[in-house]
Structure formats: structure tokens, C-alpha cells
Amino acid sequence: MRVLVWNEGVHEANNHxxxxxxxxxxxxxxxxxxxxxxxxxxxEVSTATLADPEHGLTAEVLxxxxxxxxxxxxxxxxxxxxxxxxVEEQVLGGMGLLVLHSGHFSKIFRKLLGTTCSLAWRxxxxxxxxxxxxxxxxxxxxxxxxxxxxxQEMYGELFDIPDPDDxxxxxxxxxxxxxxxxxxxxxxxxxIFYFSPGDQExxxxxxxxxxxxxxxxxxxxxxxxxxxxxxxxxxxxxxWLL
Amino acid sequence: MRVLVWNEGVHEANNHxxxxxxxxxxxxxxxxxxxxxxxxxxxEVSTATLADPEHGLTAEVLxxxxxxxxxxxxxxxxxxxxxxxxVEEQVLGGMGLLVLHSGHFSKIFRKLLGTTCSLAWRxxxxxxxxxxxxxxxxxxxxxxxxxxxxxQEMYGELFDIPDPDDxxxxxxxxxxxxxxxxxxxxxxxxxIFYFSPGDQExxxxxxxxxxxxxxxxxxxxxxxxxxxxxxxxxxxxxxWLL
Amino acid sequence: MRVLVWNEGVHEANNHxxxxxxxxxxxxxxxxxxxxxxxxxxxEVSTATLADPEHGLTAEVLxxxxxxxxxxxxxxxxxxxxxxxxVEEQVLGGMGLLVLHSGHFSKIFRKLLGTTCSLAWRxxxxxxxxxxxxxxxxxxxxxxxxxxxxxQEMYGELFDIPDPDDxxxxxxxxxxxxxxxxxxxxxxxxxIFYFSPGDQExxxxxxxxxxxxxxxxxxxxxxxxxxxxxxxxxxxxxxWLL
Amino acid sequence: MRVLVWNEGVHEANNHxxxxxxxxxxxxxxxxxxxxxxxxxxxEVSTATLADPEHGLTAEVLxxxxxxxxxxxxxxxxxxxxxxxxVEEQVLGGMGLLVLHSGHFSKIFRKLLGTTCSLAWRxxxxxxxxxxxxxxxxxxxxxxxxxxxxxQEMYGELFDIPDPDDxxxxxxxxxxxxxxxxxxxxxxxxxIFYFSPGDQExxxxxxxxxxxxxxxxxxxxxxxxxxxxxxxxxxxxxxWLL
Numbered sequence: 030m031r032v033l034v035w036n037e038g039v040h041e042a043n044n045h046x047x048x049x050x051x052x053x054x055x056x057x058x059x060x061x062x063x064x065x066x067x068x069x070x071x072x073e074v075s076t077a078t079l080a081d082p083e084h085g086l087t088a089e090v091l092x093x094x095x096x097x098x099x100x101x102x103x104x105x106x107x108x109x110x111x112x113x114x115x116v117e118e119q120v121l122g123g124m125g126l127l128v129l130h131s132g133h134f135s136k137i138f139r140k141l142l143g144t145t146c147s148l149a150w151r152x153x154x155x156x157x158x159x160x161x162x163x164x165x166x167x168x169x170x171x172x173x174x175x176x177x178x179x180x181q182e183m184y185g186e187l188f189d190i191p192d193p194d195d196x197x198x199x200x201x202x203x204x205x206x207x208x209x210x211x212x213x214x215x216x217x218x219x220x221i222f223y224f225s226p227g228d229q230e231x232x233x234x235x236x237x238x239x240x241x242x243x244x245x246x247x248x249x250x251x252x253x254x255x256x257x258x259x260x261x262x263x264x265x266x267x268x269w270l271l
Numbered sequence: 272m273r274v275l276v277w278n279e280g281v282h283e284a285n286n287h288x289x290x291x292x293x294x295x296x297x298x299x300x301x302x303x304x305x306x307x308x309x310x311x312x313x314x315e316v317s318t319a320t321l322a323d324p325e326h327g328l329t330a331e332v333l334x335x336x337x338x339x340x341x342x343x344x345x346x347x348x349x350x351x352x353x354x355x356x357x358v359e360e361q362v363l364g365g366m367g368l369l370v371l372h373s374g375h376f377s378k379i380f381r382k383l384l385g386t387t388c389s390l391a392w393r394x395x396x397x398x399x400x401x402x403x404x405x406x407x408x409x410x411x412x413x414x415x416x417x418x419x420x421x422x423q424e425m426y427g428e429l430f431d432i433p434d435p436d437d438x439x440x441x442x443x444x445x446x447x448x449x450x451x452x453x454x455x456x457x458x459x460x461x462x463i464f465y466f467s468p469g470d471q472e473x474x475x476x477x478x479x480x481x482x483x484x485x486x487x488x489x490x491x492x493x494x495x496x497x498x499x500x501x502x503x504x505x506x507x508x509x510x511w512l513l
Numbered sequence: 514m515r516v517l518v519w520n521e522g523v524h525e526a527n528n529h530x531x532x533x534x535x536x537x538x539x540x541x542x543x544x545x546x547x548x549x550x551x552x553x554x555x556x557e558v559s560t561a562t563l564a565d566p567e568h569g570l571t572a573e574v575l576x577x578x579x580x581x582x583x584x585x586x587x588x589x590x591x592x593x594x595x596x597x598x599x600v601e602e603q604v605l606g607g608m609g610l611l612v613l614h615s616g617h618f619s620k621i622f623r624k625l626l627g628t629t630c631s632l633a634w635r636x637x638x639x640x641x642x643x644x645x646x647x648x649x650x651x652x653x654x655x656x657x658x659x660x661x662x663x664x665q666e667m668y669g670e671l672f673d674i675p676d677p678d679d680x681x682x683x684x685x686x687x688x689x690x691x692x693x694x695x696x697x698x699x700x701x702x703x704x705i706f707y708f709s710p711g712d713q714e715x716x717x718x719x720x721x722x723x724x725x726x727x728x729x730x731x732x733x734x735x736x737x738x739x740x741x742x743x744x745x746x747x748x749x750x751x752x753w754l755l
Numbered sequence: 756m757r758v759l760v761w762n763e764g765v766h767e768a769n770n771h772x773x774x775x776x777x778x779x780x781x782x783x784x785x786x787x788x789x790x791x792x793x794x795x796x797x798x799e800v801s802t803a804t805l806a807d808p809e810h811g812l813t814a815e816v817l818x819x820x821x822x823x824x825x826x827x828x829x830x831x832x833x834x835x836x837x838x839x840x841x842v843e844e845q846v847l848g849g850m851g852l853l854v855l856h857s858g859h860f861s862k863i864f865r866k867l868l869g870t871t872c873s874l875a876w877r878x879x880x881x882x883x884x885x886x887x888x889x890x891x892x893x894x895x896x897x898x899x900x901x902x903x904x905x906x907q908e909m910y911g912e913l914f915d916i917p918d919p920d921d922x923x924x925x926x927x928x929x930x931x932x933x934x935x936x937x938x939x940x941x942x943x944x945x946x947i948f949y950f951s952p953g954d955q956e957x958x959x960x961x962x963x964x965x966x967x968x969x970x971x972x973x974x975x976x977x978x979x980x981x982x983x984x985x986x987x988x989x990x991x992x993x994x995w996l997l
Contacts, residue, residue: 121629121673123891141627143700145605147746155751158447158995160428164986165849165944170979174429175447175995186402186441187416189605189701189744192678194921199428199451201443203996205400205417205753209441216627217673218891253896260673260890262631267639269689269884269901270512270929363871363915365649383869385942387847389988397993400753406744407607407702412737417753431847431943431986436679436918445754447995458869459915460649495654502648502915504873509881511642511659511931512687642931644912658913659931670886670925671900683912683935685927689884689901693925754996 030072030251031093032065034058035086036100037108038078040229052232057100060232061129064240065247072247079104086112095251096125098243101135102229113137121217122259125250127243130227133188138223141216142190148208149185155203157181157226159210166197168211168222168245176238182228184208190223198242200225211242213249217260220250272314272493273335274307276300277328278342279350280320282471294474299342302474303371306482307489314489321346328354337493338367340485343377344471355379363459364501367492369485372469375430380465383458384432390450391427397445399423399468401452408439410453410464410487418480424470426450432465440484442467453484455491459502464488514556514735515577516549518542519569520584521592522562524713536716541584544716545613548724549731556731563588570596579735580609582727585619586713597621605701606743609734611727614711617672622707625700626674632692633669639687641665641710643694650681652695652706652729660722666712668692674707682726684709695726697733701744704734756798756977757819758791760784761812762826763834764804766955778958783826786958787855790966791973798973805830812838821977822851824969827861828955839863847943848985851976853969856953859914864949867942868916874934875911881929883907883952885936892923894937894948894971902964908954910934916949924968926951937968939975943986946976 036058040049053060058076065074077085079101091097097116101108113136120126120141128138133146159176161169176198185206191214198211210225224242227233234240278300282291295302300318307316319327321343333339339358343350355378362368362383370380375388401418403411418440427448433456440453452467466484469475476482520542524533537544542560549558561569563585575581581600585592597620604610604625612622617630642659660682669690675698682695694709708726711717718724762784766775779786784802791800803811805827817823823842827834839862846852846867854864859872885902887895902924911932917940924937936951950968953959960966 143625143627145701145744147744149747149749151748151751153751156447156996158449160449162428162430162451163434163941164429165941165946165978165982167979171981177995185749186404187406187744188404191675191698191700192405192437194676195434196438199441199449201447201449203447203754204751205398205443205445206749207400207402207441207443207449209404214675215889215891216675217629220891252891253893255897256891260629260631260671263633264635265633265669265690267635267637267688269903270687270882385867385869387943387986389986391989391991393990393993395993398754405699407699407704407736407740409737413739419753427991429986433917433940433942434920445996446993448991456917457647457649458917459871462649494649495651497655498649502871502873502913505875506877507875507911507932509877509879509930511661512640512929640931642933644933646912646914646935647918648913670888671890672888676889676921679918680922683925683933685931685933687931689882689927689929691884691886691925691927691933693888 030095032072032074032096032247033090033094034062034074034076034098036078037102037104038080039103046230049229057229057234060234061098061243064234065244068240068244069247079107084108084112086116088115091115091119094124096127096247098127098129099132099135099137100129102131105135108136113140117141118259120219120221123218123252123257125252126219126221127246127250128221128223130225133223141221142214144191145189148188149206151183151204154180155183157200157202159198159200159226161197162199163195163197166195167249168197168242170245171241173238178226178233180231181226181233184225218256218258222246222250272337274314274316274338274489275332275336276304276316276318276340278320279344279346280322281345288472291471299471299476302476303340303485306476307486310482310486311489321349326350326354328358330357333357333361336366338369338489340369340371341374341377341379342371344373347377350378355382359383360501362461365460365494365499367494368461368463369488369492370463370465372467375465383463384456386433387431390430391448393425393446396422397425399442399444401440401442401468403439404441405437405439408437409491410439410484412487413483415480420468420475422473423468423475426467460498460500462492464492514579516556516558516580516731517574517578518546518558518560518582520562521586521588522564523587530714533713541713541718544718545582545727548718549728552724552728553731563591568592568596570600572599575599575603578608580611580731582611582613583616583619583621584613586615589619592620597624601625602743604703607702607736607740609736610703610705611730611734612705612707614709617707625705626698628675629673632672633690635667635688638664639667641684641686643682643684643710645681646683647679647681650679651733652681652726654729655725657722662710662717664715665710665717668709702740702742706730706734756821758798758800758822758973759816759820760788760800760802760824762804763828763830764806765829772956775955783955783960786960787824787969790960791970794966794970795973805833810834810838812842814841817841817845820850822853822973824853824855825858825861825863826855828857831861834862839866843867844985846945849944849978849983851978852945852947853972853976854947854949856951859949867947868940870917871915874914875932877909877930880906881909883926883928885924885926885952887923888925889921889923892921893975894923894968896971897967899964904952904959906957907952907959910951944982944984948972948976
């Protein structure tokens with residue numbers, strides 16, 4: 030299984046916030062990739078960022094990627110539309126996609142979902158509690174109920190997304206808001222998992238339980254053998270009931 | 272439209288808690304019915320309780336009821352199985368059903384859903400915030416976001432229900448728990464709405480916004496003309512493609 | 514209620530197929546609008562086509578439209594992207610949308626759904642049987658089971674759409690194929706109904722049962738009072754649990 | 756993985772129809788088990804029938820069963836209610852369940868679903884075409900589109916079930932009817948797959964593609980490590996937001 034962790038990398042490059050290098054010495058993508066390598070020893074995990082040529086998302090790279098993780102925030106608009114179209118085509122053709130936190134406003138997520146993906150937010154380092162509401166879902170396997178994140182940005186409803194295929198997690202925050210924090214979708218043959226915890230200001234991706242959710246998500250989203258094919262229009266002859 | 276508010280009425284009869292008569296001088300069913308009469312002036316609203324002959328749920332009464340509301344808590348086991356079967360048949364045949372609060376453990380709700388309907392609970396009079404997550408749903412029309420309930424029993428996840436057709440509301444509590452507090456189901460031709468706020472210890476059903484949710488729910492659950500028919504097995508001849 | 518029937522109108526303008534003027538002397542939009550006027554006497558029904566200035570879809574017109582019906586086939590690419598964006602914004606803000614037949618490949622439908630919307634097709638005038646699988650859905654009210662269309666283009670699975678909110682109708686064709694022919698979605702606050710029967714070569718929109726489905730769909734998709742508002746990002750202060 | 760194929764075994768015992776012994780020399784359960792052994796070499800596959808003590812479904816047997824397959828038709832009423840309750844408890848606690856063909860009217864399926872599970876039927880040996888409508892679902896992996904069954908009993912809509920979690924297959928029949936022939940549900944922690952093809956009169960379970968669907972279903976329904984636990988009510992103290 031080949032996994033690619035994509036991070037725009039702008040916060041890291043700008044050292045903003047100032048302590049991001051302390052939380053994430055290898056960048057958020059580095060921390061995420063390290064967690065996946067620990068939990069999915071059979072997977073080949075690599076990383077790419079906005080600054081890479083073609084954002085590190087060439088046609089060749091995408092074609093051999095089973096699951097792509099996407100973190101973006103400050104530079105959604107700088108992602109090339111041609112690259113977005115390429116990612117979209119691969120997802121529709123079966124590549125798994127995990128969209129993380131502020132990636133809710135990424136071009137690729139909004140394009141696949143068809144809604145504004147807007148939400149309520151407040152950044153005061155509140156405690157977040159992540160509750161499992163579908164315990165039989167593979168993504169929830171082994172996750173504590175609740176999963177406690179000591180300090181995190183608040184994301185609250187209304188989260189403007191289509192009804193998800195599965196609602197796996199709901200979060201509450203110290204300020205009283207709630208959020209559908211773990212939701213799955215299918216677009217074409219591709220499985221998509223959105224997971225909201227994780228932010229450039231807090232070391233969320235260093236938490237082992239968060240890493241477990243991401244590893245579960247990667248395993249769940251990976252296409253099976255023979256699963257890669259974009260659905261196409263066809264014009265079959267009359268052949269069944271004659 | 273004919274609406275029947277059913278309440279087991281045991282808390283009221285036993286004056287337990289002691290101040291229930293202060294919050295609900297006409298019983299919880301009385302308060303609920305009054306709210307519906309105010310908001311649905313074209314509806315004929317009546318009430319029934321466990322102590323009535325056949326619990327007030329004779330075949331004749333049910334056959335002309337468009338929407339039944341169900342509140343039970345202390346006496347689920349005293350509801351006659353024959354009456355439950357009668358209600359079930361009417362729901363499958365198109366009668367609307369609103370199940371309230373501790374009615375999650377009623378025989379009728381568990382029978383229609385097929386799960387344990389268990390949940391987490393704590394009765395410490397915590398603030399509940401009811402957040403709308405499907406604003407286009409008719410049940411959410413005109414409801415504040417959040418709807419604030421000053422003091423209420425906590426109901427928390429995991430709520431063991433099948434995936435609902437629509438998730439309309441999610442609640443959070445002062446203690447940090449979350450709950451899918453407004454969910455819809457279809458069974459046979461019947462529309463079902465479960466709404467968790469409301470308890471014998473707090474005057475929740477006196478809140479105008481709560482009454483609005485219930486009135487919205489009744490309107491949504493009511494069958495249209497020609498909607499009353501239990502689905503039946505059939506053995507049609509070959510008649511279409513010959 | 515204000516209803517707008519939009520038809521690209523290219524087949525009609527080109528007299529292609531040659532007998533379209535016989536089936537649809539006022540165009541397909543004319544036939545659809547006539548059916549709606551008959552069944553929804555309280556609605557104000559108007560029509561617009563591709564050839565109209567701004568395709569008849571100015572900001573003013575859309576702002577006061579409750580439900581838009583969309584038929585397109587030969588000229589999807591000629592629909593102005595700015596107009597599509599305008600329609601999208603209104604749907605996300607609560608305007609109802611009915612997408613008809615070959616409209617599955619329209620810009621607006623693909624944008625809102627996020628998939629290819631591809632399918633299998635064959636145009637040999639086969640009998641289509643439309644079976645109701647959710648009889649309690651308002652769109653199915655009064656529709657025969659099956660609804661028989663004597664001659665129609667075959668649309669078959671795989672229909673590359675996201676899982677619908679509700680699957681109302683499934684069709685079979687004389688050649689043996691099946692199709693999810695009546696499906697609903699929500700995007701933002703807007704209710705969307707896709708209905709596949711109807712084609713420029715067959716007088717399907719003249720069938721009273723088909724007109725009934727469309728009238729049911731319009732009533733179902735219409736926003737309630739206060740429903741028009743595009744979901745927006747917000748940054749609320751901490752105000753609930755203090 | 757431990758798999759148990761349960762068949763009432765009444766048709767086989769009564770040699771009815773007369774040629775059942777020709778199609779199924781080891782009974783339908785024997786054919787199903789053989790297919791699973793071929794495709795899931797790591798699974799331990801056993802069988803049980805109605806005539807076995809406690810129908811072969813003792814508490815011990817069920818506790819160590821990962822996935823149970825259920826075929827019944829002529830003797831639903833003879834299945835002991837205590838055994839049904841035992842199976843129900845295990846499903847709610849995570850055991851996978853595959854319900855086959857006429858098992859739609861079994862006590863266990865109706866209890867878990869909460870509806871009548873009625874349908875239309877006609878037994879004239881018509882061709883059935885099984886179309887995949889969710890190609891990314893693991894149950895559809897490697898299944899032809901359509902899967903052709905030369906002769907089979909017709910099962911048609913309306914199939915009175917709750918909205919499934921996933922609609923994987925839709926069938927059409929030579930007579931023009933359609934049927935949601937492959938559907939999944941979750942009840943408690945248990946994954947349920949209903950698959951309609953298969954009948955005592957036709958050698959459907961000998962078809963390799965049908966066996967592949969069942970093997971896919973077993974793999975999909977099997978609980979993961981730590982997944983076996985019936986959801987229970989709890990009364991947690993206030994401990995998160997203090």
C-alpha cells in the first residue's frame with residue numbers, strides 16, 4: 030500500500046505560529062507520516078508539499094498512490110487547478126482520500142462534495158472530546174470513547190456538507206459547540222474520510238490515538254485490487270432479454 | 272389532522288418528583304397537547320394514558336390517529352403487548368410516530384428499530400444545547416441554533432440505534448457529552464421522529480421552542496391522503512414484458 | 514410558489530428529431546409547464562431557454578424562484594459558467610432544483626454532486642417500468658406501481674452519483690437494465706430531485722403520471738418561509754458554557 | 756475466522772422439490788459451505804440445521820461464530836424464540852449475519868429490521884440480472900455487471916425494509932420487476948448483508964459468482980478484534996468539563 034501525505038507546508042515554511050517547529054520539527058506531514066509508518070508497517074509512506082514541482086502531485090505519483098492525505102489552510106488558492114483536476118480524477122477512479130482539519134476549505138474537498146463546506150470556528154485552545162457514534166466502523170477500531178484532545182481549535186456546526194455515508198465521530202468542545210468530526214463519503218469509486226482534529230497550533234498529530242484514527246482511515250480508504258477505474262458512459266447493445 | 276399524545280402518566284399519578292404538579296399541572300401530556308393546539312390550530316389533539324382502558328389505544332382510536340406521540344419511562348413493561356402490536360401495525364401502515372425522551376426504551380421504539388436503544392445518562396440538571404445539523408429539514412424550521420435548555424437530564428452517546436434516515440439535531444451537555452437528539456426513521460410507510468429533550472423533572476415541554484419542534488415533527492410525520500396501508504406480500508402474474 | 518421550467522430548447526429550435534413539434538408543439542418546457550399549471554393551480558409557472566438573454570436566469574429571476582426545473586442535452590457546454598454559479602448559489606441557499614433526464618450531464622448537476630454522473634444508455638424506444646421503492650415519500654404520492662412508459666430511451670446502471678438521500682424510484686427496461694430513476698439529494702439548504710424519464714424523442718412529459726411526479730417533486734423541493742440563506746462561515750465568541 | 760452456514764434443511768429432508776438432491780446433494784448449506792471453503796481458505800466453515808439440537812445454535816457455538824449465514828423458508832415458525840433471541844444478542848454484539856433469499860421472512864431478520872419484510876414474488880424460473888450500483892463496496896469486488904442467473908424465482912418491489920446502509924445490488928427479472936437484491940444494515944455492532952438470489956428449486960448456490968458474493972459478504976461482515984460487545988446503558992459521572 031502506497032500512502033502520500035500532502036501538506037501545503039506554508040505554516041512550517043513561515044514559522045507561523047512561532048512554536049510550530051517545536052511541535053512539528055518535521056512539519057505536520059512529517060508527524061502524520063511517522064504515525065502511519067509506526068502503525069502500518071507494510072505501507073510505503075511518503076510526503077509532498079505545495080512548494081514541490083507540481084506540488085509533488087504528478088500524474089505518475091497519483092496513479093500509484095492508494096491513499097492521499099490532504100492538509101491545507103493558508104494557501105488553498107495557490108493549489109493549481111490542473112493538479113486539483115488530477116486528484117479529483119484519481120479519487121473518482123478509486124484512490125482513497127483523507128481530508129484533514131482546515132482542508133475542509135480545500136479546492137478538492139469542495140469540488141467533490143458540492144457544498145460550501147463552511148463551519149463555525151474559534152481558536153482559543155479549548156478541550157475537544159471526540160465521541161464514537163458508529164463503533165462497528167473500521168475507522169473507530171480501538172479508539173477511546175471519548176478521545177480527549179487537551180487543546181484544539183473549535184470547529185462547530187453548521188458544517189455545510191452533504192449527508193455523509195457514515196457518521197463515525199461527533200466532537201464537543203469546552204465552549205459547548207458540537208461538530209461532525211469524522212465523516213465518510215463515496216465519490217465515484219473513491220472512499221473519502223474527513224477528520225477535523227489537527228491544527229498548526231497544537232500538537233494533535235503527535236497524539237497516538239489521533240494517529241490510530243488516521244491509520245484506520247488509510248486502511249479503510251485503500252482501494253482493493255481491480256478497484257481503479259473512473260466510471261464512464263457506455264452505450265451497450267440490447268443483449269440480455271431478447 | 273388527528274394527533275394523540277400518549278403518556279404513561281405514572282410520574283404524575285405518584286407525584287414523583289414532588290414538584291411535577293407544579294411544572295405540569297395537566298401532566299406532561301397536557302403540556303405537550305397544549306403546545307400542539309397553539310401551533311397547529313387545524314389539528315384535533317387528544318391525550319391518553321396507561322391507566323385508560325386498553326391504555327386509550329383501541330383499534331378504533333389508532334385507526335383514526337394521524338400522528339401518535341409517546342412518552343414513557345417508569346412503566347414500559349406494563350404496556351400490553353397486544354397494544355404494542357396494534358401501534359406497530361398502524362405505524363407500518365402509515366401512522367406517524369413521535370417518540371420522546373425516555374421513550375427510547377419503550378417496547379414500540381425498540382421493536383421498530385431492532386436495536387437495544389441503550390445510551391448513557393446522568394441526571395444532574397445540566398444545560399443542554401440542541402444544534403441543528405440539517406437546516407433544510409422541515410422539523411428544524413424556525414428553531415434557534417442552538418436551542419438552549421437550561422436544565423435537563425443528560426443523554427449521551429453511544430445511542431444504540433440504526434443509522435437514522437435524517438440526523439436533524441445533535442445536543443451537547445455541560446458535562447461534555449453529545450447526543451443525536453433529533454433523528455428520523457421510516458418503517459413500512461410510517462414516519463418516525465425521536466426527540467430526546469423532555470423529562471419529568473424539568474419543565475422542558477413548557478418551552479415554546481420545544482413545542483415548535485414537536486409541532487414541526489407532527490406535521491412532518493402525518494401521512495398524506497391514501498398513505499395508510501400496511502405493505503403486503505403479493506404474487507403477481509407475469510404481465511409487463513411478454 | 515414560483516416555478517421556472519428551464520429547457521435548453523435546442524432540439525425544438527432545430528426541429529430535431531423531426532417529429533418533436535408534433536409531440537411538443539410548445540416545446541418540452543411548454544408541456545412540463547402545462548402539467549404543473551394543471552396540478553399546482555396555486556403556483557406561478559414560467560419558462561426560459563438557452564437562447565434568452567442570460568439564458569433567462571438573471572439574478573433577479575433566480576432570487577424569486579422557489580423551484581427550478583432543468584432540461585438540457587445537446588448544449589450543456591453553451592451554458593454560461595457565470596449562470597451556473599448563480600444557480601448553484603441559489604440552490605445552496607435553498608432554491609429547489611429538479612434535474613430531468615439528460616440533465617444528468619449538465620454543469621449544474623455535476624457541480625452539485627461531485628461525480629461524473631455517467632451512465633449506460635441505448636435509444637431504441639424500449640418500454641420503461643418505474644417502480645416505487647419508498648412509498649411514503651411525498652414524491653411517490655399517487656403514482657402507479659409500476660408507472661409504465663411505453664417507449665423511452667434506456668438509462669442504465671452504473672449511474673455514477675453519490676448515495677442519494679432517498680431512493681424513490683427504480684426503473685427497469687425491456688432490455689433488462691435497471692436504473693435509479695428517482696433520487697433526492699440535499700446540497701446546502703437546497704433540495705434536489707433527479708428524475709430520469711423524459712426525452713426529446715418520446716412524448717413522456719405528456720403522460721399525466723409523469724406530470725404528477727414532477728408536481729410532487731416541485732412541492733417537495735420548494736423551500737419553506739425563511740429557508741433562503743447560503744450557509745456561511747462564522748466565528749462566534751465563547752458564550753454557552755462559561 | 757469461523758463461519759456457520761445455517762439452513763433449515765426442510766426441503767432437503769422432504770426431497771421437495773424432487774430434484775433438490777440433484778442440485779444440492781449435500782443440501783444448500785453444503786453447497787454454500789463448499790463455496791466459502793474454496794474462496795476463504797483461512798476460514799473454518801461449518802453447518803447446522805433446524806433438526807440439530809437447539810438447531811445447532813447453542814450459546815457456545817454462537818459465541819465463537821464470526822459470521823452466521825441464514826437460509827430458511829418452509830419452517831420459519833419452527834425456529835425456537837429462545838434461539839432467535841440468542842442470535843439477535845450476538846448480532847447486536849458484533850457477529851456478522853448474512854440472510855439469504857427466503858430468509859427475508861425469518862424471525863431474526865424481521866426482528867432486527869422492524870418491518871414486515873414483505874415483497875412480491877413469482878416462481879416461473881425467470882432470468883435474473885444482478886446489477887452492481889456501488890462498485891467500491893467490498894461485497895461487489897470481482898462481481899460481473901450484470902451477474903446473470905439463468906433461472907430463479909422472481910422477488911420484486913415493494914420490498915418492505917428500512918433504508919439500507921448501502922445498496923450494493925439491484926436485480927431485474929425477465930418479467931420486468933426490479934428488486935434491491937443486495938443490501939447492508941448495521942444493528943448494534945453487527946453488520947448484516949441480505950442477498951436475495953438462491954432458491955431450493957434452482958442451482959444458484961453452485962454458481963461461482965454467487966459464491967464470490969457470499970465470500971465477499973462474509974469477509975465484510977466479520978467483526979474485527981475487540982468488536983464483540985452488546986451496547987449497554989451506562990450512568991457515567993460528570994468527569995470531562997469541570
